[in-house]
Amino acid sequence: MTQEPPLKPQILEELRGIVGAENVLADPEELLAYECDGGTLHRHPPDAVVLPSSGEEVARIIAVACKYRIPFVPRGAGTGLSGGALARFGGIVLSLTRMKSIRELDFENRQAVVQPGVINLELSTAASPSGYYFAPDPASQMVSSIGGNLAENAGGPHCFKYGTTTNHVVALQVVLPSGETVELGSRAADCPGYDLVGIFIGSEGTLGVATRAVLKLSRLPQATRTLLAAFESLKDACDAVSSIIARGIIPAALEMMDRRMIRAVEAATQAGLPTDVDAVLIIELDGLAAALPLQADRVAETCLGYGCKELRVAKSEEERQALWKGRKEAFGTTGRMTRDLYLHDAVAPRNRLSEVVTRIYEIADRAGIRLASLAHAGDGNLHPILLFDIKKEGEEKRILKLVREMLQICVEAGGTLSGEHGIGSEKNEYMDMLFSAEDLEAMQRVRMAFDPDELCNPGKILPLRFSRFH
Amino acid sequence: MAGTILEIDGVRVEREETPASAAELAQVMKAAHDAGLSMIGVGGGTKLHLGNPPRSAQLAVRTGRLRGVVEYEPDNLTVSVGAGATLQELQETLRTQNQFLPLDPPHPDRATLGGLVACNTSGPIRFRYGTVRDMLIGIKIVHADGTQTKAGGKLVKNVTGYDMCKLYAGSLGTLGIFSELTFKVQPRSEAIATVMLAYSSFRAALEATQAILRADLTPDVMEALNCSAFEMLTGDACHTPWVLLLRFGEADSAVRWQVDRLREITHTSGGTVLIALGTRESEEFWQEAVSARERSGGGEELLLKCSVLYQSAPETERRMIEMGERMQARTLLFCHAGNCIIYGRYEWPDGSRAADDLLREIAALRRHCTSVGGHVVVEKVRLEVKRSMDVWGYHARALELMRGIKKQFDPKGLLNPGRFVGGI
Numbered sequence: 080m081t082q083e084p085p086l087k088p089q090i091l092e093e094l095r096g097i098v099g100a101e102n103v104l105a106d107p108e109e110l111l112a113y114e115c116d117g118g119t120l121h122r123h124p125p126d127a128v129v130l131p132s133s134g135e136e137v138a139r140i141i142a143v144a145c146k147y148r149i150p151f152v153p154r155g156a157g158t159g160l161s162g163g164a165l166a167r168f169g170g171i172v173l174s175l176t177r178m179k180s181i182r183e184l185d186f187e188n189r190q191a192v193v194q195p196g197v198i199n200l201e202l203s204t205a206a207s208p209s210g211y212y213f214a215p216d217p218a219s220q221m222v223s224s225i226g227g228n229l230a231e232n233a234g235g236p237h238c239f240k241y242g243t244t245t246n247h248v249v250a251l252q253v254v255l256p257s258g259e260t261v262e263l264g265s266r267a268a269d270c271p272g273y274d275l276v277g278i279f280i281g282s283e284g285t286l287g288v289a290t291r292a293v294l295k296l297s298r299l300p301q302a303t304r305t306l307l308a309a310f311e312s313l314k315d316a317c318d319a320v321s322s323i324i325a326r327g328i329i330p331a332a333l334e335m336m337d338r339r340m341i342r343a344v345e346a347a348t349q350a351g352l353p354t355d356v357d358a359v360l361i362i363e364l365d366g367l368a369a370a371l372p373l374q375a376d377r378v379a380e381t382c383l384g385y386g387c388k389e390l391r392v393a394k395s396e397e398e399r400q401a402l403w404k405g406r407k408e409a410f411g412t413t414g415r416m417t418r419d420l421y422l423h424d425a426v427a428p429r430n431r432l433s434e435v436v437t438r439i440y441e442i443a444d445r446a447g448i449r450l451a452s453l454a455h456a457g458d459g460n461l462h463p464i465l466l467f468d469i470k471k472e473g474e475e476k477r478i479l480k481l482v483r484e485m486l487q488i489c490v491e492a493g494g495t496l497s498g499e500h501g502i503g504s505e506k507n508e509y510m511d512m513l514f515s516a517e518d519l520e521a522m523q524r525v526r527m528a529f530d531p532d533e534l535c536n537p538g539k540i541l542p543l544r545f546s547r548f549h
Numbered sequence: 550m551a552g553t554i555l556e557i558d559g560v561r562v563e564r565e566e567t568p569a570s571a572a573e574l575a576q577v578m579k580a581a582h583d584a585g586l587s588m589i590g591v592g593g594g595t596k597l598h599l600g601n602p603p604r605s606a607q608l609a610v611r612t613g614r615l616r617g618v619v620e621y622e623p624d625n626l627t628v629s630v631g632a633g634a635t636l637q638e639l640q641e642t643l644r645t646q647n648q649f650l651p652l653d654p655p656h657p658d659r660a661t662l663g664g665l666v667a668c669n670t671s672g673p674i675r676f677r678y679g680t681v682r683d684m685l686i687g688i689k690i691v692h693a694d695g696t697q698t699k700a701g702g703k704l705v706k707n708v709t710g711y712d713m714c715k716l717y718a719g720s721l722g723t724l725g726i727f728s729e730l731t732f733k734v735q736p737r738s739e740a741i742a743t744v745m746l747a748y749s750s751f752r753a754a755l756e757a758t759q760a761i762l763r764a765d766l767t768p769d770v771m772e773a774l775n776c777s778a779f780e781m782l783t784g785d786a787c788h789t790p791w792v793l794l795l796r797f798g799e800a801d802s803a804v805r806w807q808v809d810r811l812r813e814i815t816h817t818s819g820g821t822v823l824i825a826l827g828t829r830e831s832e833e834f835w836q837e838a839v840s841a842r843e844r845s846g847g848g849e850e851l852l853l854k855c856s857v858l859y860q861s862a863p864e865t866e867r868r869m870i871e872m873g874e875r876m877q878a879r880t881l882l883f884c885h886a887g888n889c890i891i892y893g894r895y896e897w898p899d900g901s902r903a904a905d906d907l908l909r910e911i912a913a914l915r916r917h918c919t920s921v922g923g924h925v926v927v928e929k930v931r932l933e934v935k936r937s938m939d940v941w942g943y944h945a946r947a948l949e950l951m952r953g954i955k956k957q958f959d960p961k962g963l964l965n966p967g968r969f970v971g972g973i
Contacts, residue, residue: 187759187859188889210763232708243706245715246683261946267856267923268888269669269680271943272970273951277682277715281708301765325624327647327736367767370803426704430624458706459625498706506709513709514699521698522711524957528950540710 085169086126090147094129094171097139102177104128113172116159117219120421121504125152125166132177134252134260134290141288142258144171144534150548152536153284155195155227158219160422161503163231163283167538168548173288175226181205182291189296190249190266195226195289199233202294211296214241217499218407229289232281234499236332236406239457240365241297243499245280252291253279256530266293278525283501284536286529300331300365304375305399308382309356309389313337313440313452316358317433319385320456323362324429326381328374331365333457334406339416340451340464347412350405353389360456361406409453410464416451417466421478425486427494429459438488439463446481460498461489486512502540510542519545555609557589558602559932567611571689571697571728574615578726579695581608587963588693590726592633592664595656595843598929599668600721600968601940612663615728618642620703626734627703629687632663632727648734651678655840663727669719672839673770673796676887678735681718687731688714692724693959703731716954722965723973724958738769738798742808743831746820747789751775751884752863754793757818758886761795764814766807770796771887772838775870778881778894782841792823793886794838796831842883842892851878851895851907851930855914857923862889868917869893872910876902892928904934915942941970 086105095103104110105127114124126149131137144151150170157164166172179196186209191202199220203212216235217223223233229251234243241247250264264276279286310316316335323333336344338357345352352359360382364374379390393399413420427435436452439461443450453462465481467474486496486506490513496506510519523545529535533547543549555562564586568574581588587605591597592612612633619629623646630639636650636657643649653672654660660670666688671680678684687701700713717724748754754773761768772794776787797807808825815822826834842852857865866882869891873880878895885891907930915925919942927940948971955962955973967973 185858232712234706234708238706242679242683243708245712246679255950259946261950263947265856265922265924265945267858267918268885268890269671269854269856269924269926271924271926271941272945272948273954274669274682274715274719275947275950277712277718280715281712298762298765298767321624324626329736367765367799367803367806369806370800373800373802426706428622428625428627428703429705430622455706459704460706493703495702495704495707496709498704499708501708502710510710513702517696518698518700519710521692521700521713521958525711525713525716525954528953528957 086149090143090149091127093143094127094140097136097143098129098131102130113154113166116157116162116164118160118162118422118505121162121165123165123167123169125172126169128172128174130174130177134254137173137288137290138254138258138260140171140173141254141256145258148532148534150534150537153226153230153288155224155230156198156222158223159227159231159503160424160500161497161505163501163503163539165504167504175224178290184209184296186211186296188266191294191296193225193292193294195224195229195292197225199223199225199228206296207299210299212299213294214247214297215244218410225292225294226289229280229292230282230284231499231501234455234458234460236334236455239333239455240329240331245277247295248276248280248292249295250293251276251279251289253287253289255287256532256535260290283503283539285526285539287535302368302371303331303363303365303399304371305393305402306362306375306378307391307402308360308362308387309353310358310360311356311386311388313358313436314433315385316360317436317456319360319382319387320432321430322381322385323378324457326377328377330362330378330457332361332363333455334361335359335454335456336406336409337452339449340409340453343412343416343451344405344409346415348405348408350401352405356388361402413451413464413466417468419467419469421465421482423461423463423465423482423485424497424500425461425489425494426498427459427461427489427492429457431492432456432459435488435492435494436461439485442484442488443481446477448477448481455498458498459494483509504539507540508542555591557597557606558935560603560606562589562609563607565609565611567614569614571615571691574610574726574728575691575695575697577610578691578693582694582961582963585961585963587966589965590663590667590722592661593635593656593659595660596664596668596670601972602932602936602967603965604967610726612661612726619729622703623648625703626705627686627731628734629703629729629731630662632730633661636660636662636665643734644737647737649737650684650732651735652681652684653835653839655843657839662730666718666727666730667720667722673772673885676771676885677769682715684733685714685718685730686733688717688727689729690717690725690727693961693963701731705733721969723955723969724964740801740804741796741798741828741831742804743826743834744795744808744811745823746793746795746815747823748791748793748820749789751791751866753819754791755859755862755886757793757820760814760818761811764810766797766810767799768795769798770794773884773886775880775882777879778841778883781844781846781881782838793820796835842894846879846896848896848898849900849902849931852928853893853911853914854926854928855891855893855918855923857889857918857921859889861921861923862891865891865918865923868914872914876906876910904931904937907931907934908937911938943970
């Protein structure tokens with residue numbers, strides 16, 4: 080089937096009737112801001128952007144989309160990195176940024192009720208005076224929205240200990256692709272039936288639009304201890320990570336940066352990172368104050384056993400924040416190193432980290448592409464950043480080939496295609512590297528149960544041959 | 550149980566197969582599918598009472614020969630295991646590396662991992678570690694027509710496609726039969742302590758749990774038992790209406806700090822410390838305790854699982870106690886106090902309560918729980934009663950979506966027909 084035609088004036092009028100003229104964008108210049116997400120390799124503008132303010136409005140917009148069989152794409156803050164919020168085949172982008180109210184903080188049940196446009200960090204900020212927070216902490220948490228976190232099953236440094244978004248969601252209100260509003264799960268534990276909350280989270284906006292979420296709040300840890308360990312080789316750092324895990328220590332976060340990354344971060348933030356080493360680990364322990372000294376000693380001992388050259392313990396909250404500032408802003412500092420970049424997201428089993436990382440650097444060297452690397456090492460989640468200049472002859476092709484080869488290395492080691500950025504329209508054609516036709520058909524069945532007409536965020540996750548837009 | 554022909558809720562199974570590999574499982578299921586036979590996956594048979602009576606059960610597919618540990622990687626904290634392995638077998642393997650799977654359902658010696666995942670069974674330790682959905686990271690499954698698929702992997706972080714593991718966990722064998730499961734495991738705690746506190750009411754015990762969390766304690770378990778439940782568990786006379794059981798698992802220093810702190814705050818919450826157990830005693834105690842809610846006391850039994858929110862829990866408890874009084878039943882309440890799940894176990898001499906009375910009582914309790922946003926699942930009840938009710942009591946709009954999923958995966962309706970929500 081070919082692409083749908085652009086929206087007729089009558090349809091735009093109907094949409095304006097629902098949300099008001101000021102909340103419907105259809106001017107090509109305005110639409111440009113919505114032609115991609117945080118990953119910029121793929122672009123396609125929508126035919127219109129609609130900004131609803133309530134679940135009812137979302138349902139009415141989707142009813143219009145259904146009536147005219149127009150594809151629609153839910154969008155949060157647009158910080159995604161896999162082209163998930165991209166209107167690949169045109170249609171309506173449903174921007175949920177106006178739905179940003181925290182409806183309820185229920186500390187007795189440790190639950191928060193929020194609209195999808197609430198910014199991740201704002202929820203923790205609101206809950207923290209009472210001693211609670213929302214555990215998933217993607218690096219984008221200052222700007223990314225809960226709705227986007229749900230769609231991508233967002234991770235973050237601290238999901239090593241606390242799990243990803245899916246482990247922190249209790250129930251959802253969702254407008255289905257049919258326009259019908261349903262409650263998935265329940266605020267009381269163990270809702271009978273299939274775990275629809277579980278299948279919805281991480282579905283990248285292809286199964287409907289979450290209009291309200293009940294999230295789990297976690298108790299803030301009593302104490303935190305943050306260490307920085309510097310290593311002369313990446314391999315030593317990786318081996319130290321595997322060894323910490325094997326010793327039964329579960330740090331709250333276990334992050335790694337390579338030499339090029341360290342230097343860029345240091346130049347930008349002056350956090351005082353050692354710049355003459357090949358790798359640093361940022362290791363955060365949290366929990367009961369009584370448990371931390373021994374754990375910190377064991378971590379230190381393990382790092383020293385792998386030739387750690389320098390070991391620092393943050394002595395104050397400011398020092399801790401300085402270490403994290405460097406890590407959280409690391410991606411933002413890459414602009415200093417390059418004209419263009421590609422932030423990769425791949426996963427290896429944690430006990431094979433060292434060999435996978437070594438091979439990734441080897442093939443990048445061979446291809447003549449510079450790398451800077453971040454990793455949620457404790458989860459085996461690697462973020463090599465490819466640095467290049469797209470204007471160079473054949474560069475884009477070289478990059479895409481390298482991206483694919485890196486995934487191949489991870490898959491061969493028992494890893495996977497994405498740890499937290501999602502498949503979107505970026506990696507959907509790679510799904511065959513990992514899954515059989517039958518595996519993918521099982522996923523397609525889920526999609527068909529929710530969205531038989533394929534109107535909701537078409538052309539994502541599964542290879543395009545599964546799509547009617549193919 | 551092996552060798553005997555099963556009967557499930559009065560429906561006699563006609564034939565049994567016990568495949569020795571995933572490939573054999575697929576063959577068996579394909580043949581059954583082509584012949585139009587209904588299939589019921591059976592693990593250790595500890596949860597055969599769960600669900601509505603099946604519409605049909607022509608073939609029981611036993612997973613008892615799919616039981617080896619396929620791959621255990623202690624330094625990745627993951628393990629892949631055949632669906633027919635018992636939890637206890639797996640725990641023995643994990644223990645050699647000082648690790649464990651944080652699931653503590655009843656009957657770990659017989660309950661298989663496939664069965665635990667299918668039934669989404671949990672126990673008290675879920676307060677700290679969550680339920681099956683939080684630890685299942687990979688799966689191999691055979692669908693109704695014999696098609697084998699996999700999902701997830703052996704990675705703790707994975708957003709590659711739909712999170713199918715979540716869909717299959719708790720699906721009660723209605724979407725397929727599992728052949729292999731991969732879990733995220735945890736290091737065992739260095740030290741464990743269990744402290745039992747006496748309270749004059751359920752409300753007081755529940756309020757104490759809030760005080761405990763506000764005091765920065767991080768228990769693994771917060772389990773409240775009424776007097777009858779505690780007596781049944783320990784065999785000793787109980788002199789208090791409610792007992793709150795707390796379990797702490799951490800490094801030794803942190804466990805000691807928590808127990809000391811708990812003693813300090815307990816008197817302000819109106820509680821009294823009954824007893825504190827050390828590591829080994831705790832392990833032994835919880836081994837027994839997890840099965841208590843399903844331990845038959847002879848005579849007839851009714852087992853209900855009520856889930857509500859914190860604010861409604863005391864009222865729910867009151868109604869559960871009053872219901873027992875009206876039925877002149879021995880009423881044992883086991884509450885996962887941190888999650889507000891109350892298991893009510895009612896016992897009385899065989900056949901001495903009219904089916905209509907039971908139906909009316911269950912319906913009244915369910916109306917209350919539903920009205921406050923909760924649910925009641927009837928886990929065990931006399932067959933005559935079960936035939937006249939829906940044990941799940943789930944009627945939300947999302948049911949249509951669930952039916953749609955079932956239809957996509959098992960259009961002929963051959964897998965465990967009729968047992969799940971809405972007759973799925």
